[in-house]
Every structure is written in structure tokens, then in C-alpha cells.
Amino acid sequence: MPIVVRGQRDRASNWHQAETDHVVAISEGSEKDLARIAHDLERLHFLLSVLLNRADKPDDTRKLRVTLVGDGAEFDAMELGNLRYSPGPYSRVFPGPAYYDPREDGAVFAASRYDQKAVLERGQDLAGILPDLVRATTPAAVEAPGAGAENPGASAALSASHAGSIVRFGRNDPLAVSVNELAVPVSAEGRILAGYARHFLLTYFPHAYPRWYVDGFGELFATLATEGDARMEYGRAPAGYRKVLDRYRRYPVADIVTGRYLADRNAGERWTPFHAWALTHMLFFSNERKGQLRTYLATIAAGGSMERAAAAFGDLGKLQDELVAYDRGKLPFERMSYPAERAAEPIIRRLSEGEAAFVKGRLELGARLAIPPASADPKPDRQRIATIARRDEWLRGLRRDAARYSTNRDAQLLLAEAECRSDNMQECAAAAARALALAPGNGDALAWQGTALAGIALAAPASARAGQLRAARITIARANRADSENPLPLLAYYRSFAAAGETAPDVAIEGLMKAVDAVPAAPGSRLLLGEALAKRGNVAAARNALIAVANGPYETPEAAPARALLSRLEQ
Incomplete structure (x- = not known):
């Protein structure tokens, strides 16, 4: 059958x-x-x-x-x-x-x-001044057809109807422009x-x-x-x-x-x-x-x-x-002139509704999950508490959306990343498993699964930690084999050692360098590399990795730690 x-x-x-x-x-x-x-x-x-x-x-x-x-x-x-x-x-x-x-x-x-x-200098909205302009230029004696002693209100009604039509012009109407505006x-x-x-x-x-x-x-x-x-x-x-x-x-x-x-x-x-x-x-x-x-x-x-x-x-x-x-x-x-083939036409495709549903979530993730570091002050940090509450509310919404699109790989991957970056390792592992069920062997899904398993291992009893970490690293290695150019498994592998307080092997440092080469502007991976090189005593290389983060054009969450590490290296 x-x-x-x-x-x-x-x-x-x-x-x-x-x-x-x-x-x-x-x-x-x-x-x-x-x-x-x-x-x-x-x-x-x-x-x-x-x-x-x-x-x-x-x-x-x-x-x-x-x-x-x-x-x-x-x-x-x-x-x-x-x-x-x-x-x-x-x-x-x-x-x-x-x-x-x-x-x-x-x-x-x-x-x-x-x-x-x-707008360098605001003007006056035309829609706002036209009613007054109409009233000022409409003689009281002008009468509509049929007006006169027999219809004394016709002129007033006509004027009122014109004024009414002008008043209805809103900001998006053709006459909603400004006079004497400098822009x-x-x-x-x-x-x-x-x-x-x-x-x-x-x-x-x-x-x-x-x-x-x-x-x-x-x-x-x-x-x-x-x-x-x-x-x-x-x-x-x-x-x-x-x-x-x-x-x-x-x-x-x-x-x-x-x-x-x-x-x-x-x-x-x-x-x-x-x-x-x-x-x-x-x-x-x-x-x-x-x-x-x-x-x-x-x-x-x-x-x-x-x-x-x-x-x-x-x-x-x-x-x-x-x-x-x-x-x-x-x-x-x-x-300048250039050969047209040096800038080829793009390849266009239409996104599915499932893919489109998470476009904005992918953007939002960076800022929504950013939590200010805990303060040494024993008093409650109201800003941090409020930020965590907003993050958790956003996460709950993302979980509902991912459940709604249960057969959408991108939905499960986004949720896995959000859960891992929020230190919800069990939930991350579950979302990564759902993504792998939809796309077996997917590099991103394996990377998040390995990250979650490493996090779970670090919270396990000391007797079980080493074995669980080995299993996590095997999963991360599978992610790297699935997509050797993807920085996610390279970063996850290095972090599995750093978070455990273990000395990272050469291959982990080499992978970290490759991750930096993949996204050179990323201050997060540069800071990791600077820390790793500093631990190995390679001060010159660590300094080179950190300067762009510490003295970059924009103040980032990684800038202060990079400056602090640079200061220690230069002592």
C-alpha cells in the first residue's frame, strides 16, 4: 500500500x-x-x-x-x-x-x-492656512446659484462646504505641504x-x-x-x-x-x-x-x-x-569605467511567508538580548531588571511564533540562537533538535546544539562534566565539518574550553583566528582572540587584535573590557 x-x-x-x-x-x-x-x-x-x-x-x-x-x-x-x-x-x-x-x-x-x-527650518502647513485663505478671499456678497432673499443661507453654506473640504486635508494629502520651509x-x-x-x-x-x-x-x-x-x-x-x-x-x-x-x-x-x-x-x-x-x-x-x-x-x-x-x-x-561582469546582476528570489515572518526577529535579536552587566552595587539595578523583563517578554513571543511555524527551519534556528544567547541551554538544545529534524546535518543547528550541550555540561556535577563536554565538542566538530567557513562552530569550540577554565588547544585558537577573518569588524570575536593570545603570553598579537576594539570609532559593549586588557598588557 x-x-x-x-x-x-x-x-x-x-x-x-x-x-x-x-x-x-x-x-x-x-x-x-x-x-x-x-x-x-x-x-x-x-x-x-x-x-x-x-x-x-x-x-x-x-x-x-x-x-x-x-x-x-x-x-x-x-x-x-x-x-x-x-x-x-x-x-x-x-x-x-x-x-x-x-x-x-x-x-x-x-x-x-x-x-x-x-527640515532645517520649519514652515507653515498649507493645509492649515488654506481655510483662512478661503475665508479671506470669499466675499460675503457672493451667492451660489439660486441664492438671494429667498435663500439667505446659501452663500454661508457654500463657504462652509469649501472650508470643510480643506480642513479634511491631512498630513499625507497633496496639499499637506509647508510654505517657506527650508529642507x-x-x-x-x-x-x-x-x-x-x-x-x-x-x-x-x-x-x-x-x-x-x-x-x-x-x-x-x-x-x-x-x-x-x-x-x-x-x-x-x-x-x-x-x-x-x-x-x-x-x-x-x-x-x-x-x-x-x-x-x-x-x-x-x-x-x-x-x-x-x-x-x-x-x-x-x-x-x-x-x-x-x-x-x-x-x-x-x-x-x-x-x-x-x-x-x-x-x-x-x-x-x-x-x-x-x-x-x-x-x-x-x-x-570611472569598469567591466560590467565585475559587478554582476543580483540573483532574486521571493521569500516564503515562513521565512518572511522572522526577518525582523533576526534583526531584533541583537538588541533584544543585550543585558547590561551586573553592578557591584548591592542595591537593585532597576534598569537591568527592566531589560531582562523586556527580553523575556520578547522571548515568549518568539517561542509562540516558532511553535506556530513548527515546520520552518529558520524559525527553530532563530529560537535556538535566542535561547542559547539567553543562557537557556535546555530550551536551546530542544530548538536545535527541532531544526535538525527539519534539516539534518545543518551546520548552524549543530553549532547551537553543541553550544547548548556545552552549557549543560558546565552546570552538571563535576563527575559528569568531562564526558559531557567531550560529547558537546564532538557535536561542534560535526557542525564545522558541515560548513567549514561558518564562524559559529569555530567560536563555540573555543568557548567550550574558555568557559570551562581549560587551556584551549592550538586548533581552537586557529579556529578563533579564522572566525575573526570571516567577520573582521566583529568586536566580540576580536576580544575573544585578544584574551586568548594574552593568556598565551603573545602580547604583541593580543594588542593588535584589541586596539581596533578598544579605540574603534563607536563605543561598543566590548570596548571597555578591551581597554582594560590593553592596559594590563602595557604595564
Whole structure:
């Protein structure tokens, strides 16, 4: 008797995925727009590779995962608190919600797919002033057809009907525009291109950088423009550039290049993405200043202070004068031709409803599971308690969703990761087992199963611990064999020794180095490597691994531990 298997195919969603050699982009919006953006990101990757002498070099890094979502309200709903990305500080009028997290298993980036604007000076809503305008220009004596002594209320009724129709114009109506408003456009694609340029710099040249330079480097390539399949240009000034510089007084260059602006609470009143663009643009395009910029960045990369590094520019007052004159002159840009095959068209597919259901959860996971470290203060830490409560509530929702999509591998994998990162090892092991039942031999599922088994082993009685740890490491080794390029099993294997207080073997250290090479911008794996090398007495190598974390452009949860370890190494 034949066996009949009944099942329901997961229906297609409105989300699409566009994959290139270096990017996986996901969006609920237009498939055509997504394809164009992914293609432009691949073009930008090639351009940056040429400019920074990386073309045709080996590349073992993980692809950046780019997710395009709706407006600011949608961002707010996901509570994507940036733990490892904090540009500026800029004036609050500049919108553009963006999220970037160089996670250990691959960097993720999210941005709005909608164009926005920065309102430098508010005007008056046309919808608000039109009723008054109509009343002021409608003579009381004007009568509707048939009006007169016999119909004395007709004129008033006509005026009221016009006023009523105008009052109904809301913020999204065609007449909901502002009069005398001073604003500049903020292109959605420009924000995405800027985000990728920053990611490229931090991934392929993972050093310590001043924040203003990383911010400005991104802005420099935000105006990338393409012509057909063989030409592109970069370096043009952003739309509204002159308006912004006329509106905001320039912040002192000396305070920027020395980093003093980061401690100035009022810096945001004068420092904008346009100013970051201007300073970086001048140094990037100036033959004389370009060499000074390299010296400045090299000093910081070696662990020197920004104050010391700024000496590379000489007289900072002269640099200020040059920048003011530069802004007033004709600003250069560059065009280049390239073989179309160097930036191939993306491969597009539509996500299933099950896959789409966990796109946002994948993004949220980084911030939702971040818990502040416990304080030494014996008093209750209200903030930590509230954060744990929010995490647990989010986890309960994720568990319900994973149960609803019980036959979806991605749902079980996301839940396994969330449980493991929350130290719920039994629950993690169960979710990983469900994922393996759906996808036998899956590398991620095996890695989380091995992580959970190691955690369970560490909580076991001493007599059983060694045997359970060996079993956990066997599972982790299977995960590595399933996908040798995946950093998750490499990190899990090293952590199984570190958490147990055991000396990690050479193969575990080599795996940790490979994990860092896969996601060079990830501060978490760099900190682990620095700690491992320090324990082995390799101070120089440990220092090299830690500087980019300790003195990086953005303050991360790993920065303070990295600085503390560096300080001990230098004693």
C-alpha cells in the first residue's frame, strides 16, 4: 500500500531577497528597486576595491545582510537599539534611521527604503492656512446659484462646504505641504550606500579609526551614481549641501580631528553629515593632504591618541582656512569605467511567508538580548531588571511564533540562537533538535546544539562534566565539518574550553583566528582572540587584535573590557 504524504507548501510572501557576491539584501518593497540597490552595492564594492587596492585579492568574509524596512515608526517598533554603531553626534533634524551590527556570525545592516528630508527650518502647513485663505478671499456678497432673499443661507453654506473640504486635508494629502520651509532631501539609497561604504572600511581594513572619518567615508560614497553597466561616478556633493553649510556654522576642525567634539554636548548644533562629507572629501581628494591623512590614520591605528595624530596636519588653523575656501570652490568628483561582469546582476528570489515572518526577529535579536552587566552595587539595578523583563517578554513571543511555524527551519534556528544567547541551554538544545529534524546535518543547528550541550555540561556535577563536554565538542566538530567557513562552530569550540577554565588547544585558537577573518569588524570575536593570545603570553598579537576594539570609532559593549586588557598588557 503506497504511503501518501500530505503537506502544505509555504506560501510566497511580499518579501524578496537579492544576493550578490558580497551582499544579501532583503526588502518588502519593490522587487525592481531591491535589485537596483543590490546591484549598486556590488558596484560600490568593486569601486572601493579599486580605490583601496583590494581588487582581485582573496576574500573569505561573510556577506553583509542588508534589510530594508519602512519608515521611522517601523524602526521604532523593532526597538533596534544600536549597540555598536553611533554616528555623529549630529543635529537632530537629520533623519535616516539605520542599524548596523557587526555580529560574530556576520554583519547586519538595516535602513529605511523611503526617501526622507532634513527640515532645517520649519514652515507653515498649507493645509492649515488654506481655510483662512478661503475665508479671506470669499466675499460675503457672493451667492451660489439660486441664492438671494429667498435663500439667505446659501452663500454661508457654500463657504462652509469649501472650508470643510480643506480642513479634511491631512498630513499625507497633496496639499499637506509647508510654505517657506527650508529642507534638504535625504535619499534612502544614499543612506544604504553610505552604510555599505562604512562596512567595507571596517571589514577590509579593520583598524582603530576616528569616528568622524568613518562617518565621512560613508558620506563620501553616498552619492554614487551609475550610467548604464559600465560607468559610475563618486564624490559629488550631496543635494542641499550649500543650504546646510549656510545654515550651520562650521564646527572647529581642530576639535574634530583631535576628537574633542565627542565630549561637547553642543556639537550636534553645528556638526552634520554634510560637514563630515566636506572634511573627508577635501582630505581624500587633496594630493597634499591625502598623505597627511594616511599618517594621521596610521598613528591612531597603532594606538596613538587623536590629539597626537592630529600633528600630521600641521597648523590646524590653516587646515580650517583651507576647508572654508574648499567649500566655496568647485568641488571635484571622479568618473570611472569598469567591466560590467565585475559587478554582476543580483540573483532574486521571493521569500516564503515562513521565512518572511522572522526577518525582523533576526534583526531584533541583537538588541533584544543585550543585558547590561551586573553592578557591584548591592542595591537593585532597576534598569537591568527592566531589560531582562523586556527580553523575556520578547522571548515568549518568539517561542509562540516558532511553535506556530513548527515546520520552518529558520524559525527553530532563530529560537535556538535566542535561547542559547539567553543562557537557556535546555530550551536551546530542544530548538536545535527541532531544526535538525527539519534539516539534518545543518551546520548552524549543530553549532547551537553543541553550544547548548556545552552549557549543560558546565552546570552538571563535576563527575559528569568531562564526558559531557567531550560529547558537546564532538557535536561542534560535526557542525564545522558541515560548513567549514561558518564562524559559529569555530567560536563555540573555543568557548567550550574558555568557559570551562581549560587551556584551549592550538586548533581552537586557529579556529578563533579564522572566525575573526570571516567577520573582521566583529568586536566580540576580536576580544575573544585578544584574551586568548594574552593568556598565551603573545602580547604583541593580543594588542593588535584589541586596539581596533578598544579605540574603534563607536563605543561598543566590548570596548571597555578591551581597554582594560590593553592596559594590563602595557604595564
